[in-house]
Amino acid sequence: LICGSEGQLGVVTEATLKILPKPEGARPVLIGFDSNEVAGACVSDIIKAGVLPVAIEFMDRPCIEATEAFAHPGYPECEALLIVEVEGSDAEIDFQLGRIMEIAAKHNPVELRQSQSEEESAKIWLGRKSAFGAMGQINDYMCLDGTIPVSELPYVLRRIGELSKEYGLGVGNVFHAGDGNMHPLILYDANKPGDLELAERFGADVLRLCVEVGGCLTGEHGVGIEKRDLMVDQFTQADIEAQVRVKDVFDPKWLLNPAKVFPLKATKKRRAG
Structure with missing residues (x-):
């Protein structure tokens, strides 16, 4: 009850933690697509298949281009990409990634790149870990935090694109796709009168969209005052x-x-x- 209460129910003075053993190994695969919706459909199919990666990260073209200019991770030119990582023994990793790549292949990816070394893994993750800093180099942005059922990813991504056109503001999508935790970055000009308020209205509509499809207003950032x-x-x-x-x-x-x-x-x- 205390966890997630945002400081409304008490003050935590002590916590007991359990240390989990480090996995034997981990390996990511990078998958590029020619549309956000197809990438979202791939995520949904991976989850439906019962495969449980430790991470499924999503980035769209604005974020891909920004991170490529900022950190040079060597990402493909595409509309959307997924970084999917699994853990376990070598045999477990091979089996899980083989299943994931089989599912991804059915969605006609523009690139399917499995890491072959620790250096390649670091390179794949470099752009994702640099995404928020990279986007901050090109624009003021408002980071949202809403959660949706993974099966609704294709529809929600399409609607966010439509809302972007309606409001006349760009948006970059980078988020934890495996659990449907959305982090759209609404791009605006903090020095332009009215732009912040416009971005806030856009953001409110995105969060209402999350609720509309069976999700919720927040996944990890909380409600606070803003929501x-x-x-x-x-x-x-x-x-x-x-x-x-x-x-x-x-x-x-x-x-x-x-x-x-x-x-x-x-x-x-x-x-x-």
Whole structure:
């Protein structure tokens, strides 16, 4: 209950952690596609097949081009790419990657590149790990955090592209595709009056889209202040009241982050008391 409560229910003073053994090995494969939707469909098919990679990362053309200019990872020229990594013994890795590459081949990838060494693995990951810094070199951006069912990736990626045209703002997609945790980067000009507000409206529509397809407003960044007014798009008033009552038990005086997560209208009397 405390985990994910965003500091509303208590203050953590001590935590006991379990150390897991390091896997025998890990190996990534890079897969390039000629469309975002096809890449999304490939992710969905990998998950449906019961293959469970430790990572499935997605990048679209704006992010690919930015990272190539910034970090020179040697990515292919394509509309979207996936980095899929598996762990285990050599035999386990070979089996899992063989299955993944078989699935990917059915989607006609423009490139299918399996790492053959630690150096190649580092090169494949270099661009992804540089993505946010690379995008910051070319534009101001707003990073979103919404989560969707993996099966909805093709549709959501298409809708984000359509919303980008409607709002007249660019967007770069880089995210954890394996668990549907979206991180669209909405590109705007912080020095242009009204651009930030436009980006915020665009972002709100993307998060509503996530909820619309059966997902949620956040995967790992939390609700905080930025998304609190969108809680009504995911939860009914009864749902919100039930959550607020849990806070009443842990924090009856509403001293802990009282203005976060919940719409201010829903907590006005409690915060005043």
